[in-house]
Amino acid sequence: MTYKKSLAVPFIIWILAGTIIPIGAIAYYGLTDRNENFTLENVLAIGDSVHLQALWLSVLLALISTVICFLIAYPLAIIMRNSNLGKRGFMIFLFILPMWMNFLLRTMAWQVLLEKNGVINGVLETIGLPALEIINTPAAVVLGMVYDFLPFMILPIYNVMSKIDDSVIEAAYDLGASTSKVITKIYLPLSIPGIVSGINMVFIPSLTTFVISNMLGGGKINLIGNIIEQEFTVSSNWNLGSGLSLVMMLFIIVSMIFLERFDKTGEDSFI
Amino acid sequence: MKKYLKFIYIGIVVLFLYLPIIALVVLSFNESKSMSVFSGFSLKWYEEMFSNRMIMQAVINTFTIAITASVTATIIGTFAAVGIDGMKTKQQNLILGFNNIPLLNADIVTGIALLLTFLMFGISLNWGTVYLAHVTFCIPYVILSVRPRVNKSVNTLYEAALDLGASRFYAFVKIVLPELRPGILAGLLLSFTMSVDDFVITHFTRGAGINTISTLIYSQVKVGIRPSLFALSTIIFALVLVMLLLVNFLSKGRKESVIY
Incomplete structure (x- = not known):
């Protein structure tokens, strides 16, 4: 005797109306023109130099932020793993707390810090140093991405690290391995599932963002997310916006498949 | 060293x-x-903040949407987690695959997809569309938190209760729900925070004039940041801090922590 399947009916209806139909809607708008005739124009529009440039910049900035996040998070995860339980809890708390603050407020905070007359320049001026001018540059956007998504890299890596058996590491040291050897031969291979989900959770939001580039790029940095958002809110060209979204979805799927191949034990990844 | x-x-x-x-x-x-x-x-920016009707309305909207959406998602998601368990493995995998789509998809795509659907069916954008959109992206988190709790021992207890003459409803309420409670709570909390924190999906599905804290900040930042937003940030940060400390403190006694 098992549970009644009918308990899941509201959920199935919701999936149909909230996930399947909407994705169908994007595909429909993306593959038709204003007169509802089939066309591939909206998808192929990614080849326009403006769109291609935006896509390229998005991929580039997302890659840079993902690498920086990884470089910051990895040593941190090892340190956390090797500290005692009480400290671990406190450190997780410290790294989670900013994540629970509103995403827009966190990004706004960087705008306040980096602004021409902002906090950092105010401090630099009082101690007589030249002003920092990175607001409205790609560097500011990368900074914002790293800040907003860093916890998403720390947590999954730490999660996998904390499950590595102490005796494996002790054994390596006992057999004469150096610390760098332990990191490359033990920690790294055993933490790949965490790294993979960390990369996914930083790369995809960075690739698709329009908020960070808008707030810290001052409207001068156009990522593919900005282009799509503008098609919907400013130009009202839903067909083109949907077509470009289809391309973006393709990118997401490809990056996931690519990462999945590295992750044979994907079962205990973060999501 | x-x-x-x-x-x-x-x-x-x-x-x-x-x-x-x-x-x-x-x-x-x-x-x-x-x-x-x-x-x-x-303290004048705090005064300005509390007397600013737009900010206050946005705060009210944010919390009414978060509370209603997370409760709805928790109810639907909890029943679904139990119902899915009664299905064949193939059906389960199919449904869970669809459940993962909103989790893995980019927010901007989810937002646009929902926007297009509302417009296709002639639903005008307002508070309700934001609510529906939030329920949609919250349900997967509830299922993710509740499903691991629907395990063999719960199922055995449920069957035992039925064998001893309990009705399905009675056994569900008295046996299954209490066993699932930590998962349900985690799902509720997770949905609530996701809803409060969301900007992108709200941005696309809100009607004119409906603002949440996130969308308000976004529009204000474009015209120029006022310090009343700093006051709002400080209050939000203080609230989050207190809430996390409380949750941590309350879950200390038990093995499983609710957050993360």
Whole structure:
């Protein structure tokens, strides 16, 4: 005797109306023109130099932020793993707390810090140093991405690290391995599932963002997310916006498949 | 020596994470509007914030949407987690695959997809569409938290109750629900925070004039940041801090922590 399947009916209806139909809607708008005739124009529009440039910049900035996040998070995860339980809890708390603050407020905070007359320049001026001018540059956007998504890299890596058996590491040291050897031969291979989900959770939001580039790029940095958002809110060209979204979805799927191949034990990844 | 290095490293990362927040908190008490000079302590931005009807309305909207959407998602998701368990493995995998789509998809795509659907069916954008959109992206989190709790021992207890003559409803309420409670609570909490924190999906599905805290900040930042937003940030940060401490404190006694 098992549970009644009918308990899941509201959920199935919701999936149909909230996930399947909407994705169908994007595909429909993306593959038709204003007169509802089939066309591939909206998808192929990614080849326009403006769109291609935006896509390229998005991929580039997302890659840079993902690498920086990884470089910051990895040593941190090892340190956390090797500290005692009480400290671990406190450190997780410290790294989670900013994540629970509103995403827009966190990004706004960087705008306040980096602004021409902002906090950092105010401090630099009082101690007589030249002003920092990175607001409205790609560097500011990368900074914002790293800040907003860093916890998403720390947590999954730490999660996998904390499950590595102490005796494996002790054994390596006992057999004469150096610390760098332990990191490359033990920690790294055993933490790949965490790294993979960390990369996914930083790369995809960075690739698709329009908020960070808008707030810290001052409207001068156009990522593919900005282009799509503008098609919907400013130009009202839903067909083109949907077509470009289809391309973006393709990118997401490809990056996931690519990462999945590295992750044979994907079962205990973060999501 | 090595210990110091570790300490310094953690210190730098923590500073990086908290410096922006500290800056907002300090500036919220600044007497002048300047973002670089602290000219004196003042609470006037808090006054301005509380008397600003737009900010207050956005706060109310944010919480009414978050509460209603997370409760709805929790109810639907909990029943679904149990119902899915009664299905064949193939059906389960199919449904869970669809459940993962909103989790893995980019927010901007989810937002646009929902926007197009509402417009296709002639539903005008308002508070309700934001609510529906939020329920949609919250349900997967509930299922993710509740499903691991629907395990063999719960099922055996449920069957035992039925064998002993309990009705399905009675056994569900008395046996299954209490066993699932930690998962349900985690799902509720997770949905609530996701809803409060969401900007992108709200941005696309809200009607004109409906603002949540996130969308309000986004539109304000474009015209120029006012220090009343710093006051709002400070209050939100304080609330989050208290809430997390409370949750941590309450879950200390039990093995499983609710957050994360």
